[in-house]
Amino acid sequence: MGKKAKTSRKGKKAWRANISTEDIDNFFEKSTKDALTGGSLAHVETDSLFFVDKSKDLSVKRKIEKHREKVLRCDSVLQKNPFVVAVPSSSQKRCNKKSKKDSEAKDATQDGSKDGAVSGSEMADIWENEGECNAKARKITKPSVIPAVEVEPPGCSFNPSFEAHQDSLAEAVATEMQKVYQNELGPQPVPLTVTGQVIDEEDMYFLDADNGNDDDDTNEEILNEDEDSAQDQRSIQTKRVTRVELNKRARRKEQGKKEAEVKKKQELSKGIDSLPDIIQEIAKEDEEKLKRNIRRMVAKQERLKARPPRLGRHKFEPAPIQVPLSEELTGSLRKIKGCCTLVKDRFKSLEKRGLVVPTGKTKTKRLHAVHNSSKEYRSYGLFCLADYGEVESGFTGRDSAVAFTEAEYLCRFNPRNVPSRKFSSSSSPFSRTDELSVEEDVERKIGWLLKSIFVGTAAFVGYQFFPYMGDNMLRQSVSLLHVKDPFFKRSGASRLARYAVDDERRMKIVEIGGAQELLIMLEAAKDDRTRKAALKALAAVSQSDEAVGALHLAGAISVIKSIPDSSEEAEIEKFKVSLLKRFQDLKYESSS
Numbered sequence: 001m002g003k004k005a006k007t008s009r010k011g012k013k014a015w016r017a018n019i020s021t022e023d024i025d026n027f028f029e030k031s032t033k034d035a036l037t038g039g040s041l042a043h044v045e046t047d048s049l050f051f052v053d054k055s056k057d058l059s060v061k062r063k064i065e066k067h068r069e070k071v072l073r074c075d076s077v078l079q080k081n082p083f084v085v086a087v088p089s090s091s092q093k094r095c096n097k098k099s100k101k102d103s104e105a106k107d108a109t110q111d112g113s114k115d116g117a118v119s120g121s122e123m124a125d126i127w128e129n130e131g132e133c134n135a136k137a138r139k140i141t142k143p144s145v146i147p148a149v150e151v152e153p154p155g156c157s158f159n160p161s162f163e164a165h166q167d168s169l170a171e172a173v174a175t176e177m178q179k180v181y182q183n184e185l186g187p188q189p190v191p192l193t194v195t196g197q198v199i200d201e202e203d204m205y206f207l208d209a210d211n212g213n214d215d216d217d218t219n220e221e222i223l224n225e226d227e228d229s230a231q232d233q234r235s236i237q238t239k240r241v242t243r244v245e246l247n248k249r250a251r252r253k254e255q256g257k258k259e260a261e262v263k264k265k266q267e268l269s270k271g272i273d274s275l276p277d278i279i280q281e282i283a284k285e286d287e288e289k290l291k292r293n294i295r296r297m298v299a300k301q302e303r304l305k306a307r308p309p310r311l312g313r314h315k316f317e318p319a320p321i322q323v324p325l326s327e328e329l330t331g332s333l334r335k336i337k338g339c340c341t342l343v344k345d346r347f348k349s350l351e352k353r354g355l356v357v358p359t360g361k362t363k364t365k366r367l368h369a370v371h372n373s374s375k376e377y378r379s380y381g382l383f384c385l386a387d388y389g390e391v392e393s394g395f396t397g398r399d400s401a402v403a404f405t406e407a408e409y410l411c412r413f414n415p416r417n418v419p420s421r422k423f424s425s426s427s428s429p430f431s432r433t434d435e436l437s438v439e440e441d442v443e444r445k446i447g448w449l450l451k452s453i454f455v456g457t458a459a460f461v462g463y464q465f466f467p468y469m470g471d472n473m474l475r476q477s478v479s480l481l482h483v484k485d486p487f488f489k490r491s492g493a494s495r496l497a498r499y500a501v502d503d504e505r506r507m508k509i510v511e512i513g514g515a516q517e518l519l520i521m522l523e524a525a526k527d528d529r530t531r532k533a534a535l536k537a538l539a540a541v542s543q544s545d546e547a548v549g550a551l552h553l554a555g556a557i558s559v560i561k562s563i564p565d566s567s568e569e570a571e572i573e574k575f576k577v578s579l580l581k582r583f584q585d586l587k588y589e590s591s592s
Contacts, residue, residue: 144353145304156323158336168323174473175320181476184491308354316358319348474499474512481517486530489521493533500540503547510550515541519551523559528566535560535575542582552588 034040041049071079154160155168271278307316322341330336350356477499480492496514500506509515515538522534538556541547560579566572 145301146308146349146353148349148353150349152322156321158324158333159329159331165323165326165329168321172321172323177473185488308352311354312357312359314358314360316351318352319344474508474514478509478512478514478517481514481521486525486527490530490533493518493521493537497533497537497540500537500543503544506541506544506547509541510547515547515551515556516554519554519556519559522563528572531563531566532572532575535563535572535579539575539578542579545586548582548586548588552583557583557588 153164153168153171155164155166160168307318324337328337347356351358473495477492477495480488480495483489483492496509496518500509518534518537518541522531522538525531525534538551538560542551557580560576563572563576
């Protein structure tokens, strides 16, 4: 190292400024370092700095000992792999896991309380059963809301009261009519063919010429529009923006920002002032949500009472109500008709309670052709069915349909031990082909007979118990008059005409607004069939004097007189004349 540069020491101040303080700085650094490391080594005793190693050296292992310590492959395969978790036992339940956790916590507390306790050396009691739960836990199922055996309504018994029987019949008819209305009001299928008019070749030529002229006109209009738009674009492009306009835009922008800030502050102050109202609204919303959840839960419980939750691809379809008809009521158990529906009822009960998955109707396909022998067996079964129908006096339409389906089911199989029906002999004038043709004719006639009986019975029941449908049916019929489709309007008017049996029901139609809707339908009708249905319903309603007064106030006379005469529908003129005569008899005039 070189010598330090000499500094001037002239004067007391210069001498003090140039004095070296390096030794003092080194001393302070060393003292702080010793304080941090635990003191200087010069003052530490020798015993604390060094220690004597008195441990013995390990003996060197031989090569053969190293080989003996190795595990064979066959033994290593049998050893437990610590990385593979064992499959838990199926009997291990939550109670076992909880008991293990409790025992571990107890052991930890005992180890903490005792000082020198060794848990590994203590013996465990193998007969202690406390905390173990190796038994198979019983699966607890939720109780079903639907009872195992449901009691049918009193109207379905063998000797019901008149009111209970009528209520049950009305319920059965309502379910059937609901299916009919769903089919009627549902989406109509797309028609396979669309009817149109045949166009001659000459007309086609004129149509093509008209289309060509239209195209030329449209092309000219499009060209003119394009030219106008091009001129507008040119005028827009040539316009320049001056500095004054830019300054105005900047000032407008700043003014808009200021107004937005002021508006934001005002809204914030209004929101702070309306905090109590906001809190009340939040409380109301929470209350509405709670009520909505309660309603949803109640609706779910009511839905579960009627049908089970969906288990498969098919929905549960409840069985129809088994209501005896008026002709089938005998009044005693000895004369009651037998009905083998116990298995069906039990199966439907299992499906309703969710114990069995509901299944759909399976359609069986006939892969084999019908032979002559099977035709003979089928005709034989139908002959027996006809004989049974003649003998049995209480043979209703529903029973005939069931018997017919049973005969059809039996006739699908090949005959076994069927009595011979070979009537052809040497003395018989008929041949084998004649016999088959006769059998087919008889079979066809019996089928149509059974179908007509079934349809007649269903129509009779529907017309007999139609008035028991209630106000819902009446309101639905009135709502059909609002539909644009004339078919639905005609169906609603025909139902109102059938419903208007007495004065009470006629006034009910007027109170609901059916008379006013019928007049609107009559005024807006565009075809004779719709006018005829509306006039028929109005004629049925006008049998009541009070209903006629309501029709007069609604302006029925002017609407009826404005209907044009129809040469095809003579009934329109008849209904029109009868309605006007009814107004004249009650002294209602169009001028008044």
